[in-house]
Amino acid sequence: MTIAIRQIRILDGLGGRLEQGTLVIDGTRIVGAGPDRSIRIPKGAQRIDGRGLTVLPGLIDCHVHFCLGAEADVVAAVEGESSSVTLLKAAELARRTLQAGFTTVRDVGFRDHAVFALKHAITTGLTPGPRIVAAGLAICMPGGHARFIGREADGVAAVRAAVQDQLDAGAEVIKVIASGGVLTPGTSPDDAQMTVEELQAAVEVAAASGRHVAAHAHGATGMKNALRAGVHSIEHATLMDDEAAGMMRRQGVYMVPTLSALATTAACPSGCGIPDSARSKAKNMVKQHEKSFRAAVRRGVPIALGTDAGTPFNYHGDNAQELERMVTLGMTPMDAIMTSTSAAARLLRMSEEIGTIEVGKQADLLFVDGNPLRRIDLLQRPERIAGVMQGGRFVAGPLSRM
Numbered sequence: 001m002t003i004a005i006r007q008i009r010i011l012d013g014l015g016g017r018l019e020q021g022t023l024v025i026d027g028t029r030i031v032g033a034g035p036d037r038s039i040r041i042p043k044g045a046q047r048i049d050g051r052g053l054t055v056l057p058g059l060i061d062c063h064v065h066f067c068l069g070a071e072a073d074v075v076a077a078v079e080g081e082s083s084s085v086t087l088l089k090a091a092e093l094a095r096r097t098l099q100a101g102f103t104t105v106r107d108v109g110f111r112d113h114a115v116f117a118l119k120h121a122i123t124t125g126l127t128p129g130p131r132i133v134a135a136g137l138a139i140c141m142p143g144g145h146a147r148f149i150g151r152e153a154d155g156v157a158a159v160r161a162a163v164q165d166q167l168d169a170g171a172e173v174i175k176v177i178a179s180g181g182v183l184t185p186g187t188s189p190d191d192a193q194m195t196v197e198e199l200q201a202a203v204e205v206a207a208a209s210g211r212h213v214a215a216h217a218h219g220a221t222g223m224k225n226a227l228r229a230g231v232h233s234i235e236h237a238t239l240m241d242d243e244a245a246g247m248m249r250r251q252g253v254y255m256v257p258t259l260s261a262l263a264t265t266a267a268c269p270s271g272c273g274i275p276d277s278a279r280s281k282a283k284n285m286v287k288q289h290e291k292s293f294r295a296a297v298r299r300g301v302p303i304a305l306g307t308d309a310g311t312p313f314n315y316h317g318d319n320a321q322e323l324e325r326m327v328t329l330g331m332t333p334m335d336a337i338m339t340s341t342s343a344a345a346r347l348l349r350m351s352e353e354i355g356t357i358e359v360g361k362q363a364d365l366l367f368v369d370g371n372p373l374r375r376i377d378l379l380q381r382p383e384r385i386a387g388v389m390q391g392g393r394f395v396a397g398p399l400s401r402m
Contacts, residue, residue, distance in 0.1 A: 001026075001027070001046065001392075002024065002025070002027075002031075002042050002044065002045040002046065003024070003025045003026075003046045003048065004022060004023070004024045004025075004032075004039075004042075004045045004046070005022065005023045005024075005047075005050040005053075005055065005367075006022045006041075006047065006048070006049060006050055007022075007036060007049065007050050007051045008020075008021055008022070008023060008050025008051070008053050008054070008055050008367075009021070009050075009053065009055070009371065010023060010033060010055055010357060011054060011056040011337060011357075011373070012033070012056075012057075012357040012358065013337070013338060013341035013342045013355055013356040013357060014338070014356050015335075015338060017334070017373070018034070018035065020035065020036055021033065021034060021035055021036060021039075022034065022035070022036045022041065023039075023050075023357070023365075024041060024042070024045065025363040025365075026042070027392050028363060028393075029360060029361065029363055030357060030358065030359055030361050030362075030363050031359060032359065033357050033358065033359060048399065048402065050367075052369060052370070053367050053368065053369060053386050054367070054371055054372060054373075055357065055366070055367050055368075056337060056341065056357070056365070056366050057342070057345075057354065057355055057356055057357055057364060057365065057366070058101065058102070058104065058341075058354065058364030058388070058389070058390065059100075059101050059102045059103065059104075059305075059319070059320065059340045059341065059366060059379075060103070060105070060106075060304075060340055060341065060344035060345060060348065060354070060355065061097070061102050061104075061105045061106070061130075061305060061307050061309065061319045061340070061344075062105075062106045062108075062256050062304045062305060062306040062344050062347055062348065063106060063108055063214075063235055063256050063258050063307060063309075064097070064106070064107055064108070064306075064307065064308070064309040064310060065107065065108070065109050065110065065308070065310035066090035066093050066094055066105075066107050066110065066118065066132075066310065067086050067090055067109075067110045067111045067115070067149060067310070068149075068310030068311060069316075070309070070310055070313055070314050071273075071312065072272055072312050072313070073273055073274065073275055073312070074310065074311060074312060075148050075184070075275075078111055078148060086111055086112075086114065087117065087118060090110075090114075091121070091127050091129065093309075093310070093316040093317075094122060094127070094129030094130060094132075094316075095127070095128045095129055096316050097129065097130050097309070097316050097317055097319060098128055098129050098130050098388060098390065098395060099317065099382075099385075099388065099395075099396040099397075100317045100318070100319055100380075100382070100385070100388075101366035101368075101379065101385055102130050102319050103130050103131065103354070103364040103366075103388065103390045104130050104132075104133070104344075104345075104348070104364065105131070105132055105133070106132075106133040106135075106173060106214075106306075106348060107132055107133070107134045107135060108135045108138065108173070108175040108216075108235065109135060109137070109138040109146055109149040109150065109175055110134065110135075110136060110137070110149060111137075111148070111149050113136050113137070113169045113170070115134045116134060116136065116169060116170040118132065119132040119170075128395060130390075131354075131390075133172045133173055133348055133350075134170070134171060134172060134173070135166065135171050135172075135173045135174060135175040135214070136166040136169050136171045137149065137150050137151040137162075137166060138150040138151070138175040138177055138216070139151055139153055139159060139162050139163060139166070139175065139176045139177065139194075139202060140152055140153070140176075140177035140194070141177070141193045141194050141198075143186070144177050144180070144184070144187065144193045144194070145177050145179070145181035145183075145184040145187045145193060145216065146177050146181060146183075146184060146216065147184065148184070150177065151165070153198070156197055156198055156201045159194075159198045159201045159202050159205075160202075160204075160205050163205040163206060164205055167205070167206070167209045167211065171211065172211060173206075173211060173212055173213070173214055173348075174202055174205075174206040174212070174213045174214070175213075175214050175215075175216065175235075176194060176199055176202050176213055176214070176216070176226070177194060177215075178192065178193060178199060178215045178216060178217040178222040178225055178226040178231075179191060179192055179216065179217045179218045179219045179221070179223070180218070180219070180222075182218075182261075182262070182265065182278050182281045183278050183311065185275070185277055188219075189218035189238065189239065189281060189285060190218070190219040190221075190239065191219060191221075191222070192219060192222040192225055193222065194225070195225070196225045196228050199213075199225060199226055199229030199231065200228075200229040200230065202229070203229050203231060212231075212232040212233070213229075213230075213232055214231065214233045214235055214256070215229075215231040215234055215235065216235045216236065217234050217235065217236060217237065218237075218285070219239050220239050220240060220241040220244050223237060223239075223240060223244040223248075224243065224244050224247065227244065227247045227248065227251060227253060231253065232253060232254065232347070233253060233254040233255070233256050233304070233347055234248065234253060234254070234255055235256045235258065235306065235308075236256070236257065236261075236262075236289075236308075237255045237257060237292055237296065238285050238288060238289045239285065239288055239289075239292065240255075240292040240295065240296065242295075245292075245295055245296060245299050245301055246299075248296075248301045248302070249299055249300055249301050249302075253301075253302070254301075254302045254303065254304045254343075254347045255293075255296045255301050255302065255303050255304075256303075256305070256306035256347075257293050257296070257303065257306065257322075257326075258306045258307055258308035258322075259289065259290070259293060259322060259325040259326065259329070260307045260308065260309075260314050260318075260319075260321050260322050261307065261311045261314050262282045262285060262286045262289050263286060263325065264311070264312060264313045264314045265278060265279060265282035265311065265312050265313070265314075266279070266282040266283045266285075266286040268313060272313075273312075274312045274313075278312070290329055293326070294329055294330055297329075297330060297331055297335075302343065302347075303339050303343060304340075304343045304344040304346075304347040305326075305336075305339040305340035305344055307322045318380060320379040320380035321380050322340075323340060323376050323379055323380075324379075324380065333372060333374075333376045334373060336376060337372065337373075337376075341355045342356050343355075362391055362392075363391060363392040364390055364391065365387075365388075365389040366387075367386040367387035367388070367397065368384055368385060368386060369384045369386045370384055385397050386399055387399030388400075
């Protein structure tokens with residue numbers, strides 16, 4: 001089927017803006033995009049009046065956990081439920097994410113390898129959800145952060161084996177834990193975890209299979225250890241110092257800030273159910289996290305959107321809150337949108353297929369009632385999501401009923 005949307009505002013994901021354009025989709029691909037007068041609409045195409053709407057590439061979240069349901073105590077929740085229940089929950093959370101306009105995500109830590117079954121179910125059309133780039137189990141040190149969704153490994157040989165197990169199971173990215181964290185009891189975000197040699201081993205094994213490595217790191221020492229090892233993204237980068245920022249910029253390593261995770265945990269009042277240790281750590285770091293993000297923007301560190309969706313009260317489907325947080329901290333709405341489209345696609349090495357509105361790309365698209373360049377919060381309001389298209393097919397919103 002060929003679909004033509006006329007007189008629509010087009011944000012191409014690369015910083016380009018066209019106030020009145022025509023977009024033509026044939027099958028799964030974009031075959032035309034440009035000013036109304038310059039685009040020929042094929043005979044027999046379904047025509048849609050796009051006046052008042054904005055279309056942008058389907059959004060991408062580079063840091064989610066579909067095994068976590070944003071419960072107050074996610075560690076207790078995932079440890080207290082069966083793997084089967086977790087998988088059923090994850091399928092529902094994936095559906096909500098797609099309906100919110102996020103057509104691709106990177107899941108950087110699941111309780112087991114069932115995330116690959118979820119990915120297969122979505123790919124084959126068994127259940128709705130975004131495209132998933134999945135890590136499987138995170139690799140951590142014994143007793144380290146994220147061990148409740150991780151594979152503990154002690155020493156270079158053990159790390160190599162752990163990484164290879166994830167690759168054999170289907171991992172398209174490897175997640176390593178280079179510092180302590182907020183949610184895992186008994187770990188400090190300041191402390192480095194895993195040695196440089198262990199992190200290098202993970203990078204080497206991943207590289208042999210053509211895979212990249214994402215490193216969880218709050219503290220600057222953990223960040224720099226991971227950077228020296230050759231990772232491709234730093235998740236959180238909460239306590240980034242000048243040296244770490246410089247290394248990231250020179251090496252082209254992406255910051256995936258996950259501002260929403262610390263913010264939602266820190267905002268929770270006493271007695272909300274989040275363990276006191278996690279609340280305290282989040283409250284102590286949230287302002288520094290914002291400072292690090294501003295510094296990254298100022299210094300030109302590459303940034304790709306990630307939310308850490310699934311952490312306490314950080315709901316799947318509310319992923320677009322991250323864009324508003326970025327804008328509040330000084331990023332322009334256009335630049336924030338680019339972190340969730342073209343920049344995220346580059347990090348995931350999917351930019352030839354998704355992340356921009358260009359002829360030949362997959363028709364992963366988000367249609368919004370209004371102009372998100374004026375009101376970035378429109379992207380997180382379900383009633384303003386006019387349509388979500390994935391691979392040329394409307395999967396959510398009023399346009400899906402036409």
